Amino acid sequence: MSRLVVVSNRVSMPTERGARAGGLAVALADAMTPGSVWFGWSGKRMPATSNAATIVENKGVTYATIDLSESDYHRYYVGFSNGSLWPLLHYRTGLLEFRRDDYEGYLAVNEIFADRLTPLLKPDDIVWIHDYQLLTMAEALRQRGVRNRIGLFLHIPFVPPAVLHVLPSASVLVRAMAAADLVGFQTHGDRMNFLESAASCMGAAPDATNGFIHQGHRTETIVAPVGIDADGFAQAAKRAANMAETKRLIESLVGRDLAIGVDRLDYTKGLPQRFDAFGQLLHRHPEHLRRISFLQIAARSREDVDRYQSLRRELDRKAGDINGAYSDFDWTPLRYMTRAVNRNTIAGFYRLARIGVVTPLRDGMNLVAKEFVAAQDSADPGVLVLSRFAGAAEDMTEALIVNPYDADAVADAMHAALIMEKDERITRHAALLAKIRKHTAASFCRDFLRRLKFIERATG
Structure with missing residues (x-):
């Protein structure tokens, strides 16, 4: 054999x-x-x-x-x-x-x-x-x-x-x-x-x-x-919802909605553009001020390459600018971390999120998009905002598809996700879940x- x-x-x-x-x-x-x-x-x-x-x-x-x-x-x-x-x-x-x-x-x-x-x-x-x-x-x-x-x-x-x-x-x-x-x-x-x-x-x-x-x-x-193993990841997300880290995150949100992005720290992931889009969300749609927190996990990679060190400095500056402009004494709109987080822990974070923001400038597939969908509670799911330049977008057409270079359009998509009625969220999620269960x-x-x-x- x-x-x-x-x-x-x-x-x-x-x-x-x-x-x-x-x-x-x-x-x-x-x-x-x-x-x-x-x-x-x-x-x-x-x-x-x-x-x-x-x-x-x-x-x-x-x-x-x-x-x-x-x-x-x-x-x-x-x-x-x-x-x-x-x-x-x-x-x-x-x-x-x-x-x-x-x-x-x-x-x-x-x-x-x-x-x-x-x-x-x-x-x-x-x-x-x-x-x-x-x-x-x-x-x-x-x-x-x-x-x-x-x-x-x-x-x-x-x-x-x-x-x-x-x-x-x-x-x-x-x-x-x-x-x-x-x-x-x-x-x-x-x-x-x-x-x-x-x-x-x-x-x-x-x-x-x-x-x-x-x-x-x-x-x-x-x-x-x-x-991905969609059903296996869904079970991991359900278990993780009761983990200490997830409970700490829930407590820190104080009832606010969560938007989440999870990526390697890489210039192809569109992180500076994503930060700009979140800033535009707060500027264009001030009704969301103090009502949403964005958690961006960007695990460091290829730290011996100068370009990645420069990217990290740029993101540090943009995060500081956004938080300086919009933070309140009891609210930090953008939480940005560059240390790796356990995959099971992230599954629990996905399950909490009202929005998953996956906006690479170009990506072969992007499994984060699929993991976010798998992790959702089918009875009250979050919404995926997905770059048209991710390979996943070829199939995952029920996501809110955006051009990551257009910060205003991404901001508007995040706004649409936040105000979307439950029936539409359920319909979109069911269609996406069926697709990721097919291509595993x-x-x-x-x-x-x-x-x-x-x-x-x-x-x-």
């Missing part, structure tokens, strides 16, 4: 699950059954990059990790992955910083990943590579003679050719991605952007089934939106792997 071998930039070790639950670990929970392998970076920076993977077994799952040297880490991860690819693939070309040395370091680390993984593979293994840090790994594995079925899934957006070609050597990345048998995306728009880029970079025209052939190799594509974390894994295994049966 074939094994599933998951490859990602960072391996979520079983001992870290409590602290790092979320993201890829949550999305892949149903796929990582006994016999599976998870391969990637350990998260450790050492004097030299590992010559071989360190193997740990836990509950039948094999975790194989390598350490990176400081030089490899900075060129591959800080430099090219987060300095070039991250802004590019989020349409922020003005923030893109390209250095040839970083690009070469990215290629080199993808080669190192391939070198360290190849000896661990068995002939019938299915390899599933994840995300933008490893776009060239499928090709690197092919160059080492690996003939296994290889899937690649991009969790963040993919841009059209006009944007992609801002990056030097973009064609190299697209060609390398095409070495996979199946390339997956969160939305139909992202898939079409990739197919147009393949045609632009390689002259590989897509066929009727959204695949193409390049140099004798067929690459198929799939749209497989990442989801389990269905994401099932749909992608079923398609990849079918390719294996057809051509292997």
